[in-house]
Amino acid sequence: MEKTIASITKPKDEELKERLSAAREKLATLQIKVKEAKLPVLVLFEGFGAAGKGSVLSKIIKNMDPRFFHVETMDQPEPTELRKPFLYRYFKRIPENGQFTFMDGGWMEEIVRDRVHEQLDEEAFGKKICSIKRFERTLSDNGCTILKFFFYIDENEQKKRMEELLADENTAWRVSEEDLWQNKKHKKCSEVYQTYMEQTNQSYAPWYAIDAKSKKWAELQILERINQNIETALANSGRAVPILPNLFPLSPIPKLADVDLNKELTEEEYQEKLEKLQKRLSELHNVLYREKIPVIIAYEGWDAAGKGGNIKRIAAALDARGYEVHPIASPEPHEKNRHFLWRFWTRLPKSGHIAIFDRTWYGRVMVERLEGFCSENDWQRAYNEINEFEKELDDWGAVIVKFWVQIDKDTQLERFTLRQNTPEKRWKITDEDWRNRGKWDLYEDAVNEMLQKTNTTYAPWHILESNDKKYARIKALEIVIQAMEEQIKKKKNS
């Protein structure tokens, strides 16, 4: 790294001053174009302790309108954050369209720290880098401009700066134990930083090593890079993005038309099994809690297929303090203005808890596809993005169960009519339900494609034959229980 930095030549003072003033002015203009083009911009400030990230950042934002940016200072994770997938706290903070997010210390800091302290071995480190690359790529594919700055200062400069900070009681708190340790292991840290940067240097999320010895010079390097990248992004805005081929292991799954919907249970079979299974699920909930295993149960299916009643039979066995049902409606403005998975990332449960989604992220490849709420390129890309998302959940150790609740068209009509004619149920049926019914065949094609492209071995789909709701409920309980038992066994053996 030292050599990379040495090759950057600081301009003369006068030139620096001139370029700085031009770059500041340019950013002030570009921020408005960013707003207008609804471009999200994510800028990462990483690097050595005491390298001046904070003070340079303070200068950068002076050229900007507070309506257009957020600063996120990444302290140590909160206890709740530690009980989520490691990308959670970063995904949560991605910028809204038209806004900048400046992140002071991001995912690089976290995983390099864990690596140098040997809390991550070579393999785990490689896996995290893989996750990070996917994360950065999916943001970029969805229109986000990403810039990553690495603030470099050498060992002596770092030492000198920390001594200055420590000398004043009002600034001493800025120097952490970690900073002091880092200074002692400057060479080792440099090496790990360098490895990390080499592995995550992508055209959609480039690394810029910054000579941070002079603050003005650091500011200029950053401003010019930001301006340049924004101009490129503006010129490219609205471009289609290559669709990545799927690399995850898929299992075969039948087409909806081939599903046998004649399965049913008698009332006695149902009651008997229901009681037994709910009792078992209730016991497992305690074990999951103790073992801190997170559970994600995702429901998709036709309107009036019986999702609600099915969820109720699962929920009835659970302790209210350990699960949440998330009914997913159309996104609010602040949700629509971010990556489509944002509102699901932010609803993930804590480890040991259960989240049940009544409709899910698969809306992207069903309703959003069919109603034109996103471009074709967007939903085509989404299959892989979803598989990657679920891969993160799997790596985190989650039980993932995805249900498609299936009925035939006649059964839907019967249930719609019943709802319409029953006063207490009338709120459940809307004009939109009837409109969607009109598009049954289009939906069926979309669902078949979705099932085939996202039926990964680590997050499989299960079709619930729900012409007989009782049959579907028992089957759901059995699948959930089995998936939990397997994960508990796996965790105990690991």
Add this chain to the structure above:
Amino acid sequence: MEKTIASITKPKDEELKERLSAAREKLATLQIKVKEAKLPVLVLFEGFGAAGKGSVLSKIIKNMDPRFFHVETMDQPEPTELRKPFLYRYFKRIPENGQFTFMDGGWMEEIVRDRVHEQLDEEAFGKKICSIKRFERTLSDNGCTILKFFFYIDENEQKKRMEELLADENTAWRVSEEDLWQNKKHKKCSEVYQTYMEQTNQSYAPWYAIDAKSKKWAELQILERINQNIETALANSGRAVPILPNLFPLSPIPKLADVDLNKELTEEEYQEKLEKLQKRLSELHNVLYREKIPVIIAYEGWDAAGKGGNIKRIAAALDARGYEVHPIASPEPHEKNRHFLWRFWTRLPKSGHIAIFDRTWYGRVMVERLEGFCSENDWQRAYNEINEFEKELDDWGAVIVKFWVQIDKDTQLERFTLRQNTPEKRWKITDEDWRNRGKWDLYEDAVNEMLQKTNTTYAPWHILESNDKKYARIKALEIVIQAMEEQIKKKKNS
């Protein structure tokens, strides 16, 4: 408490079963009416450890549709929550209109625990109770139905239940150290609970002591109370609420028409003072951080009065990692569906940090009043609700500075025209700005009323004469610095 509980007679099994089934059905019907009437409902589950709050709650929600409720389990506060006013974590979780929030262990648990462990003395305990009463009242006044249930079991029953839980490794985690301690000090705890309940038993937020020995019986008591209270609320919905007289100390403040707008600074005076003051502010930011003093700076003022530029001069002196500017636009649906202060409570800074609001909660008594976005009763009540809100901030130890940025009508016209004619500034001016200008006199009356009714001694208004923006910026810096210095002194002396 024992006596209150003893006076509640459990019905015979058959009657219990019948009433239970009727009450469950009724709640299922009422939840839809609650949704339609956009009524928020907050239900608190408090009481002794192992009294069965969680399992009764699990049963209650079985009768409900997951779209209509949330369960909030209040664990120990996270580090960030501890750096906010104590009501923050509760205010954050208030229900949306048309929704139930069930809170398992709320503010009673927190402050009674602190009291029995003697972390709160008599006086501090009294102060918290005062805050809580205001909190509950303001929710109720804004249409929220509040029910508070206290789960009572006697010492022996509690002991027996904990022993059962501890005997199974899968349930042992449910018994906390605190629960064990509580059992030993059952009598003392009962007394503090009793005191707390007596002091916070209000018609708008009643306490119901529940005999929790039998779970079915507990469920019935709760269901019937919830149903009854919802019916009352539905019958009363849309009613006007008495306007409380102001009890907080107010200072006199001039009317806008009497403000002398001829104050100005030369460019040299301005530059000299600006540099000196920004340097001082920058130093103070470090001290505030170290002393963990939170700062709230609120900006209101005419369109084009120079709020943005004024804020910029404050922000320029601050470290990016320690402050945030919150530009306040019209609320999103999830914000509009809650108490009007919710979106400000959730934007409060951590202690040691600075939040600058570009437009504020005073929108309630200006734009919302004049545009009819809330009822007259709503905005009339808001003066006191705002004074109470700011009292919480003051009790928390915050520096509170409120600015009204004042210009005259001619100056506004000049600046509007300039914006319209300057391409880079045109985004700053909208048709709405012109419409608002047309209502200048109405706004002026509203602002005068607002200034007079909310100019409390603990959160005073400062009028910034901003026909000369330079004068206004220097004055703002001076006021902010002075307020910070006073609070630092106060904290050091305490």
